[in-house]
Amino acid sequence: MARGVGEKTVSRADLNLSYYFPYLINRVGVALVQRFAREGLRGTGLTIGTWRVLASTANHDGVRQVDLARLTSIEVSTISRLVTRLVRLGLVARSRSTRSNREVIVRLTPKGRALFARLVPIAVKLQETATRGVTKAEVAGAKRVLSRMHDNLRLA
Numbered sequence: 001m002a003r004g005v006g007e008k009t010v011s012r013a014d015l016n017l018s019y020y021f022p023y024l025i026n027r028v029g030v031a032l033v034q035r036f037a038r039e040g041l042r043g044t045g046l047t048i049g050t051w052r053v054l055a056s057t058a059n060h061d062g063v064r065q066v067d068l069a070r071l072t073s074i075e076v077s078t079i080s081r082l083v084t085r086l087v088r089l090g091l092v093a094r095s096r097s098t099r100s101n102r103e104v105i106v107r108l109t110p111k112g113r114a115l116f117a118r119l120v121p122i123a124v125k126l127q128e129t130a131t132r133g134v135t136k137a138e139v140a141g142a143k144r145v146l147s148r149m150h151d152n153l154r155l156a
Contacts, residue, residue, distance in 0.1 A: 008123060023148070028130070029038055031130075032126060032130060033048050034084070035126055035129075036048070036051070036122070036123065036126055039122055039126065040119050040122035040123060040126070041119075042121070044115060046089075046115075047082075049072075049074060049076055049078070049082050050082050050085055050089075051119070052072040052074065053068055053074070053079065053082045053083060053086060053092075053106075054073055054086060054091060054092070054112060054115070054116055055097050055116065055123075056068055056071040056072050057092055057106050057107065057108050057112070058108055058112075058113065058116045061107050061108060062105055062106075062107050063105065063107075064097065064103050064104065064105055064106075065079055065083060065094075065103075065104040065105075065106060066103070068080075068083070068106060073150075074149075083104075083106055086112070090109055090111045090112075091108065091109060091111055091112035091115060092106050092107060092108055092109060092112050093106070093107050093108075093109055094106055095107070
């Protein structure tokens with residue numbers, strides 16, 4: 001049996017989704033993705049995956065494709081396809097690294113920077129909507145917990 005703070009006891013034979021953390025995280029994630037796709041990405045040609053690559057590139061301009069995989073938690077082979085799509089949309093440019101011909105560097109184009117700048121307020125507003133009624137300390141704590149959980153699962 002396992003017990004969380006402020007929760008009923010849940011046994012392996014009695015798994016109630018309303019107390020199951022992976023389900024709760026997924027439910028919030030799905031709702032956020034659906035809302036952002038509808039309110040932000042519609043008409044842009046972007047998917048959630050390409051948005052994550054665009055946002056990571058905006059925050060790490062001149063980033064290697066292999067590092068984008070780590071930053072976005074997307075497989076390297078999928079990153080390559082997503083970057084190709086963003087190149088076709090004119091939002092990023094790819095080039096070979098000056099350090100190694102095997103490394104591919106990704107940078108935002110002016111069009112990519114403009115689209116990112118247009119989408120950021122929508123993403124921020126969505127986060128504000130999702131965290132309404134939650135204190136700044138609780139949000140900061142939730143971010144720390146989720147980051148730790150991700151590290152635990154990634155390192156295991």
